[in-house]
Every structure is written in C-alpha cells, then in structure tokens.
Amino acid sequence: MADTSEIQHLKYDPSQIEPKWQQIWRDEKTWHVSNKPDGRPSSYVLEMLPYPSGEPHMGHMKVYSVGDALAHYRRRNGMRVLHPMGYDSFGLPAENFAIKTGRPPRESTEDAIAEFRRQFETWGVSIDWDREFGTHQPTYYRWTQWIFLKLFEAGLAYQKEAAVNWCPNDQTVLANEQVVDGHCERCGHAVEIKQLKQWFFKITDYADRLLNDMGSELEGWPQNVKTMQKNWIGRSEGAEVIFSCHSIDTSYPVFTTRPDTLFGATFFVMSPEHPDVTRIAEGTGQEEAVRDYVNASAQKTKEERGADDKEKTGVYLGRTITNPVNGEEIPMYVADYVLMEYGTGAIMAVPAHDQRDYEFAKKFEIEIRQVIAPASDEVEVPADAAYVSSTGSDVLINSGEFTGESSVEAKAKVTNWLKESGRGESTVNYKLRDWLISRQRYWGCPIPVVHCEKCGIVPVPEAALPIELPEISDYLPKGKSPLAAATDWVEVHCPECKGPAERETDTMDTFVDSSWYFMRYTDAKNDREPWHRAVLNEWMPVDNYIGGVEHAILHLMYARFFTKALHDLGLVGATEPFKNLFTQGMITRDGAKMSKSRGNVISPRSYVERYGADTARAYILFIGPPDQDADWADEGVEGVHRFLARLWRLGLEVDSAGAGSGVDAPATVAGDSANAVMRKANWAIDKVTADMEGRFAFNTAIAAVMELVNELYKQKDALVSEGGDSAQALRFATAAAASLLFPFAPHVSAEVYEVLGGGRVWETEWPKADESFLKSDEITLVVQVNGKVRDKISAAADATQDELLDLAKSSEKIAGYVDGKEMIKEIVVPGKLVNLVVKG
C-alpha cells in the first residue's frame, strides 16, 4: 500500500487533466453522430443558438452545462444523441462595431466564432463539431433565401406599405415583437411609427394553429411560456359590425367583443393612422384640427401614446355615422387611444361599459347611456366609471327588442340579427400581426428578389442562390440599407424580361436565420438541398430545447411558424419544432443581472482558468434548480472545487491501496463498512437516475454523489485494511461516484474512472442500482403522541402494523406520555411511523 498521506497533499490540477481528455474527444470525434440509423433510439438535445460576440458568458455556460448533462445521460442510456453547435452570426452588434471601427462585420464575427469555439472546447462540451455552421455563411444563408422563395411562392412572404415601428438610432424597422415598452429591444431608443413599404411573413395565417397546437403538442413546455404566447396571439371572439356614414356614402366596420352593448354606442372613434380620417373631415370645417391632430400623433413615440395615466385626447371629425341597431346618428372622432394595428382601426364607443370610452365621453361631454344592468341588486353600478360585468349574469336595458335579454345570450342574438341585414357577422380577431422581416441594414441575409420596372417584384431563380452579401466599405445606415450604395451589386438584369432591374437592398431580420437552424443541423453538409427529408424526420422534432425565457415569444413563435409553414409545403414532417422546452434561469451577481454598466460581469474563462471547467460547470448545476435564477458566489465555487478534489484524491488513494482491481462490484459483501458503502453507492445510483429522469434536478443529483464520497471517506480506511471484497467494494463505489458525476464534471470523472481501471467511462452504460442494497432490514420507527415526535425506535422493516404498534407502546418514553390517558386513535404508517392520539 502506497503512502496515502502523500496523496492527501497532491494537488488536483484540472489544467493537467482537462486538456488530456479534450484532446481525445477532439481527435477521436467521440461526440460525432452519424445520420445512419443503427437501431438505437434517437434523441435531439439542443441549446439555443448563441450570438457570437466577444466571448461566451455565464448564461452560455449554464445552458451548455444543462444540455451536456442531458446529452451524456441519454448516450449512456443507449441513445443516439444529436448535440450540435452553431452561431447566430448575422446581426446588428457586429455591424455597429463596424460603423465605429471600420472593421468588416465578417472579420469581427469570425474572430468571435473562433473564440466561442475555442472556449466551448475548453468546457469539454460534447458537441458533434462536424455539423457546425454560422448563419452568416453563404452555404447556410443560401437556404435561408431558398426558404424565403418557398414562402414567397406560397404567398406567405409579401410586401406592403404599413405603419411600422422605426428605430431612429439603429435606422431600421423592427417587428412588433422587438418593441419593448415602446423602445427598441436592441438599443433602448424610443420607437417611432412610420409609413413604409416592407416585407412581411404571413404568420397570422397560422394564428389559430399556433394557439391550438400549444394545447395538444406542447405538453413539454413550461406553462408561463405558453401563456405568454397565448397572450401575444391574443385571440378574441366577437363581431364585426358595419357602420354607415351617409354623408360621404362610405361604411366602416368595427370589431367588438360586446355586440350586446351596441345600443349604448353613442360615438365612433377612428385611429389617427386610419387612411380615411382626413378625407372624412373634408368640407366640415374640421379639416385643419384633424390634420393637426394626426400630425401630432405621428410625431409621438409609441411610449408617449401609450402612457399609463395619459388623459384621453381626440378631435371631432365633423360628421356623424349611423348606429346600425337603432339608426341613431352618432358623432365621429379621431383619437389616439384607438390603434390602427388592432381590429379595423375604428371602434364603436360604449362609454357606459368601457372605461376608455367612458373617460373620453366625460372629457368631450358625450352621452353615457347605460344598456347593461346587473341581474342582482347585490352588484352595484359605479357612479363614476364604466360598468363592466364581473358576474356574467347581466341583462340588457334600453336596448329595443333585446331589452331584458341576458348579456351572454344577447351577444349572439344581436350579431345574428345584424347578419340577416348584412350589417355584421361574428368574427375572431387576433392581436398577432404579420412578421415584419425586412431590415434596412447590411449585416443580414439578402432578400432574394429584384425590382423590375416592367415586371415588378421578381424572385431570384433558385439556381442563382445564394445572393451573396457584397463587401462594402461604408456601413453607416442612411435610412436605407447600406447595400443600396453598392451599385454594382444592386444593378442587375430582371430574371424574367432581362431588362434593367434593382436588387432588394433590405436584409432579413436575424430571427429568420434562427427560425430553421435546428433543421439544418440534421443535414448540415448537404449542398443540394437544405436537408434530406428522411434524415430531417429521423431527428426532428428536437426532443429537448434549452435556453432563456427571453425568447418565449420572439424566437420560439417564429420557429414554430416556420416549422408549420414548411410542413404545409411538404418539406418537414414535424408540425412543432421543439417537443420539450426547458427555460433556464439567469445567473446573477450580488442579486442583480450581470451587465457592463453595473460592472458585475464575471467571465466563465476566469473560472475555467482558475478552477477548471469541471468545477465551473458542476457549480452552476449545484447552485440550485436550473430553471431558477441563481446568484453566483465565489465561496460556493470553492466548495465544489474541494469536492472534485476530494473525489480525485480518493480515486488515487483507492487505487494505490493495492487491494482489488478494476471497478466491478465485489462478489460478496460482508461487514458493516462494506455494506454501508454498497448501500450508499446503490442509493446514489438510484437517486441520481431518478433526478435525471423525472426532472432536471442536477443540484440534488450532485448532492447525492457528495454524500457518497463523504461516506467513502469515512469507510475507506476500514475497507482497505479488511482487503479482499471489502477493498473491491470501495473500488466499485468510488468508480460509481465518478460514473454518476460524469454528466456534470466529465473530465475529472473520466480521469478517476480510468485511474481505477474502468477504462472510458463514457463508453460504459449508465449504472443500474442493485435492488438488494436499496432496502435495509431495519427502519427507524418514528413514534408520535398527538402528532408530536416523542421517540424513535429501530424496528424490523417487515414488521406488521400490530407489531409496530406494540413496539411503540412498549417504549418507556412513550409510556410517560400515554399512561393514564384515554387512547382515542392509533395510526400506523407501515415502515415509517406510529401516531398515538390520547385525551386527558
């Protein structure tokens, strides 16, 4: 036996261990997975595509720690696992950097990618690097353009002039989803509304399926993400009601969820963006006031218009319009509380039963006519606010032939009545808008169409793809894409008439790039098609998708839309991209989000250099449940590092003790120490397996391995001196600890396993607990009197209820509590506890 006291002082040095294993994995392409089915079930584990900028941050380390643990676990459970890597490498930050420094986005992006790849390798993440790509590579975006053409052919990509969100700082339009509280999601600048001709994807065609399929196909998604998407889609049932303005012989539909309140509509309001408002005011003397109001609205930012406590404003349009239910002429207004992008851009206003209309009517002294009354006296109608039903048992008043009807039934009755005379019908309205995908920026995927004077919009033929992004020198945006200045590139011949034509100079939103990358991974090297259908269907949908909740709406909804649209085109078998979604919590520092401005950013690199990747990764998983936010504490890192060092030293010590060999379980187990160790090892196997299966409880899984290692330290001296099977039990249990820890700390685990003679741990099957060590002969019986623990007695595990009861009663301590008192009830929970209920 070697001198173990020397081992105690050996230093666990990850900088020696980790590169050794990384080199093996890299040289042997250990994590490469073939597309040829081999009988094993397939599993697709994917972390959200990283945007390569600077170097990876803690959020990246967390997402790959989670995903890698899962990928390793699946592999060792006999699955064929696809676990690829790539980069979301088009985007504004690289372009803004180019504007500042003149350095081409391609160069800075590719540098960042190299740094990301280098660091990911130092983390020892088990990636199939053969499938790596960046979305900025022509070999990738060729197919982004190809998909655009497919969507264009299917009528799902179109150009229209619309009131759109414009960020004056980034000099580009933004999708609705990219506007947060009236500000640009990227730079934080206040967003303006502009009328511009833009490209859209018709995601609204899929509104119902995006909504309904969440219920049937996304059981593996967190509820909060589904709720967010549901709210974003914003389906609401109601009616479209047509109001006629006889003085100009035009009619306007409105959307309402309350057709039952139509008799209370005492005015009509249109959005300032409504194309007809100035025309309506013409010849009424209100032209100027209306024009001024419309112009003033256009100047305002989204935030100013939507301010919480903002008083209602508006201007009379100088005309009246006819309420279709009672023929009343009601005044028309323009007001910015009506949004052009929702419904029809015009509303019927019912001040008695809508708070916004109420506020407007008060200010403009318009009649407030109550038409809904509570059925019961117990409900009060407020005197200074709109009455909005809360009971669902309201009735109509002042509503002609519908007076006395219940509010709920009247909705359908009024709608049907209107429908008979062609003045309305029931409809469904959505908050979801079509996805605005064009951006007036350089560093993105060019939209593959040309504009021809004769032929109009002409898609580029597939054979001409990719339309490559030209090299330019001036990246400064000027309200148009910088591409517009690349005249050599812009000026082309029309593919149809061969006449002079111009390329589209807008590029695509980078969310387009990331809406299909998970499909490309399945067949990343295919240069004839974006993927081979059979290959794609073998892997898709992604079994476990892991990433931040910040993508709950944007990326996740777009990816779902793409999958459904491509499915409908016959290109994809799946109807949903991600079967299970896991949203990991943030890593904070001192309780706050890490940010440069706070100066509390810590880099994974510094911890990898100091403690090794295993420590950093295991710490991230140990800190708490991975779906929760977690605060980074350096002391905690030290603790995990100590634990890994303990395991590593234990491996050396156990092996150098000389007794036993290899990592197999002993033939026989005798003695307290050997039994204790075997029980603990099998308990840990059982526990870690359960924690990996049911949920991502990596924190308790690691804690279980810590408990095992603690037990081994306690028993090792005894086991070594006993020798024989006892020493073998120690080898087995130590190897089991390494094996169980492998998904979380792969390098040190591989090292320990190898030291013990077990070979390559990742080639071994996930350990299975030996049931015979899981149950013990004895249990601790908890004895309660009136629900309070009064004694703990050791009892046989197979004792009957009566035996347990007798045992409990025979306790002297218990006697002190129950003697001389009346026994009311005796409760026995087999294997656990006895509760005696006494009185007096």
Place this chain on the structure above:
RNA sequence: GCGGGUGUGGCGGAAUUGGUAGACGCGCCAGCCUUAGGAGCUGGUGGGCGAAAGCUCGUGGGGGUUCAAGUCCCUCCACCCGCACCA
C-alpha cells in the same frame, strides 16, 4: 389593472404521493494532523430555556381541513417576471 411565479437557518438550497423540516454545499465553531496552514481529515452548527436529559417555538402573516400541513383550502402581505388604451 390582467396573467404567471416565488417566499424554508447567517447564505445557496433539500424535503417523490400530507408522515422525523433544514439533505448537500457555503459560512461559523471545535478537535486532529502539520515546521507552518488561507491545505487536508473528523465532529458540531434553526431560535429560546437548560449543566444535561429534555422541553418549547419554528417553513412570509392570519384562519381552516386532518391523527398529522412547508406540502391541501380560504384570506392577507411582500418581492420578481410577462402583458398592458387589444375595443
């Protein structure tokens, strides 16, 4: 305002179906080892009372169901996240 979530020692967190609250780690205390310790090993560590045995209180507050509640129900509070003039 609407929707969702969280609340447990000094700290991060455990507690599978209601059945020993506080696993594991950090921190702290003590002992051992050592020339030394900011290394390693062992033990202790929720509050109060007590020399101890033990008693008692205790999972944001209040109430309830139950033999038994961190867990179920009602109610209130605090914090976090999402949406928000959506007709």
